[in-house]
Amino acid sequence: MYLLFFILPILILIPTGIYLYVFFRRILSLFLKRDVRLAKGLSAALALACVFSAWPAYGWGGVAVLHLAGVSLVIELVNFLIKRAPFVFKKWDLIYRSGVLSFLIISVVFSYGYMNMQKIEKTGYRIGTSKIHQEETLRIVLMSDIHLGVTMSAEDLENWCSKIQNQEPDLVLLAGDIFDEDTGRVEMERAAKALGRMQSTYGIFYVYGNHDSNQYREKPEYTSGHLRNTLEKAGVHVLEDEVFKTGNHICIIGRKDAGDQDRKSLKEIMKDAPENSFRILMDHQPGDLKENNRQGIDLQVSGHTHAGQIWPTGQLMQLLGINEINYGFRKTGNLQTVVTSGMAGWGYPIRTGGHCEYVIIDVVSKE
Structure with a gap:
């Protein structure tokens, strides 16, 4: 680093x-x-x-x-x-x-x-699993890398939450860097309420990215703990190397960011994840795909890369091995991975690589 x-x-x-x-x-x-x-x-x-x-x-x-x-x-x-x-x-x-x-x-x-950077698209994926019944479907909304305060305000996010709500999700997954160093405390609190108001069958889940906890600023307006308390008060489940079981067969595994020194091994966390459940891993940075496959993860969702944001940084990062996958869908054994480019950008209001998006993942039975 x-x-x-x-x-x-x-x-x-x-x-x-x-x-x-x-x-x-x-x-x-x-x-x-x-x-x-x-x-x-x-x-x-x-x-x-x-x-x-x-x-x-x-x-x-x-x-x-x-x-x-x-x-x-x-x-x-x-x-x-x-x-x-x-x-x-x-x-x-x-x-x-x-x-x-x-x-x-x-x-x-x-x-x-x-x-x-101002245009946000809807990107859809359809994946199969033998862990849900033939008549069932699972619709997941994936949102990541909003970096609130850089190119998107809390008011903008409120409007987008209303639009995305129309997709009728069963799960809402927030894969990190929703906030960053440019997010003010008042704006963070307003955004947390907007995210918490989203309706879904099984709930809203959040993991930290490398920017959410304000670790790159000497005098942050709020702490990581305050952010967690605010989100949970709004109805968002914050997962830090934790497992959350929901529905009859769904298991959400939320990881601390890869840069966190206290991050547990996935093997240790998976002890609490039933083997017959559909295991969804939320990990901000898209890495360790082979290990995640060995540990029995069915679906991994990540962000972090921004699909490059400034061309050709994404391609260079993947070429140098810094990111295992820059963007999109990849299958590694039984593991299916979706990496989103994010809803906005970091640092400056310019995107010459990729596009801004929110993601809809429809999980269906492949029996």
């Missing part, structure tokens, strides 16, 4: 700063042809300002600066190919040197990302 959040960003930002010096130097050379020293000084200052604003690399400044560098490097490749083409585009050299194309492309990408 230290490598991911500190060493890797430093290794990325050093060459990024060097390249941006060259980039700004090229632009300023158009306007300061006679004052080379001033052009160099301003280029260095702009490059340093970009690197400074890009720390941490996963913040809003980092996203903007890395997009600028990435898009500009692609344009460098285009320039290389054009210079070697048999035809000559007379205006190209001016367009290339001015850097205007980089800023135009970034504006288009971020505009799309902003609009994409």
Whole structure:
């Protein structure tokens, strides 16, 4: 984790700063042809300002600066190919040197990302199990990664809860990061009441994500314990390495977040989960799929990945093995896993990877 959040960003930002010096130097050379020293000084200052604003690399400044560098490097490749083409585009050299194309492309990408973040879709899955009877069905609503206060307000959530209620769920599963460091106490309490008002056959269940407990803020507006008490008072079952049996054959296993040092092993928790029940595992981060299959989990629901949020981070995370699955459905032996992209986003109101969603899972008998 230290490598991911500190060493890797430093290794990325050093060459990024060097390249941006060259980039700004090229632009300023158009306007300061006679004052080379001033052009160099301003280029260095702009490059340093970009690197400074890009720390941490996963913040809003980092996203903007890395997009600028990435898009500009692609344009460098285009320039290389054009210079070697048999035809000559007379205006190209001016367009290339001015850097205007980089800023135009970034504006288009971020505009799309902003609009994409505002649109929430319904995604449906239909899975089978031999643990429910032929005439039965189980409809599950899965909500995750709302990060209340970033792109969605408590009022917005109230409206969405009313819309999702129309799906007539049997279970409502809240798979973590419903709240985060930008969630105020009053807004958290209002949102908890909205979630608790949702009607379902077997109840509403919640597990912590890595942001819910405010561990990344020195002076949080509320504690993890206060959050739990508020949710439970509103009628939401909060599970921390706990098993909850509901209905005739349903067992909900809710895990602490993978980053929690006090997290129990699944094997230890499963002692309280009847073998003949339909076992649903709620785990914010989508990991340990093979082990979860060995322990007899039938369905795992997770979030955390945001399906990347900023392309291509999701694909890179999966390639590097940081996330076992970036998004969607996967079958591992008898285990069926659904990973949602979440209803909103973290850090900034931009999504260029994936889409925002709530998920409907219809579980039917496969007998």
